[in-house]
Amino acid sequence: MVTKLRSFSHSVALIKVHVVFVSKYRYPVITEAIEADIKVLAESVCQKSDCILEDAKADLGARDHIHLLIDLAPKVSVSRLCNTIKTVTSREIRKRYAEELKPYYWKPVFWKRGFSAISCGGATLSVLKQYIENQGYDN
Numbered sequence: 194m195v196t197k198l199r200s201f202s203h204s205v206a207l208i209k210v211h212v213v214f215v216s217k218y219r220y221p222v223i224t225e226a227i228e229a230d231i232k233v234l235a236e237s238v239c240q241k242s243d244c245i246l247e248d249a250k251a252d253l254g255a256r257d258h259i260h261l262l263i264d265l266a267p268k269v270s271v272s273r274l275c276n277t278i279k280t281v282t283s284r285e286i287r288k289r290y291a292e293e294l295k296p297y298y299w300k301p302v303f304w305k306r307g308f309s310a311i312s313c314g315g316a317t318l319s320v321l322k323q324y325i326e327n328q329g330y331d332n
Contacts, residue, residue, distance in 0.1 A: 199264065207264075208264065208312070210265050211260065211262055211325075212278075212308055213259070213309040217302045218305070219255075219258075223257065225253065227286055230286060235261060238277050242266065242269050244266050246263055248261070248325050260328060262313075272310075283302070287301060287303055
């Protein structure tokens with residue numbers, strides 16, 4: 194596997210982060226449609242921050258969390274990017290799927306507080322991508 198560094202104005206970088214967001218109370222609310230919308234919204238947030246969303250996949254078996262693989266720009270804080278993604282996706286998902294979410298949430302929430310962020314090196318990226326792609330399938 195060839196590792197490609199990204200060039201920025203005064204630096205080059207390869208910063209890959211595996212992020213996991215969990216639904217509030219781990220309720221099974223992430224459907225295929227919601228997963229697709231989260232991916233589009235997260236991709237937009239990443240682009241605005243000079244980052245790249247490489248992969249996104251929800252565990253459609255449990256339907257309570259989603260994995261993101263992000264190529265991070267060195268100027269971007271992991272926590273700030275994650276909080277922005279969570280804010281934007283929560284707001285939009287609650288607007289678009291208000292009726293479907295009504296039985297689960299009475300307050301304006303979608304995500305559990307916090308997130309999981311794990312740095313990953315080039316050697317494990319293919320394994321990590323395969324792991325993310327296989328979410329929701331019984332092995």
